Amino acid sequence: MSTLYRFLTEDDSSEFCHKVSAALAQGWELYGDPQYTYDHANGVLRCGQGVIKTVGAEYSPDMKLGAQ
Template sequence: MPLIYRLLTEDDTSEFCHKVSLALSKGWVLYGNPTYVYDHANGVMRVGQAVTKDVEAAYSRDMKLGQQ
């Protein structure tokens, strides 16, 4: 079964938590630790979390990962 990968990013707000929670509710699995970085240009903290998911369909560059 093919494994697909996404990197979720957002400002460090509750919106990021909702984005990750939505992905988890759709069967995505956390991959590694979250990452944090200070965005000097915008003066905010940014956070990212990698997630993976086994899918039945063959991988295609055209697939919409968020809809899997």
């Protein structure tokens, strides 16, 4: 068994909320507080959220984390 980690990012929009909601629906759990930063180059607020999930397989760098 392995615990997997992903860091989801997106502009501050409903797309970010949908991305996090989709991960939760797939069994991922929130990890830590959400993060925010202003992207000066593009003039937008960016959001990030860590998520974790325990799976029955051993970790491999070749794993497609979004498919787990």
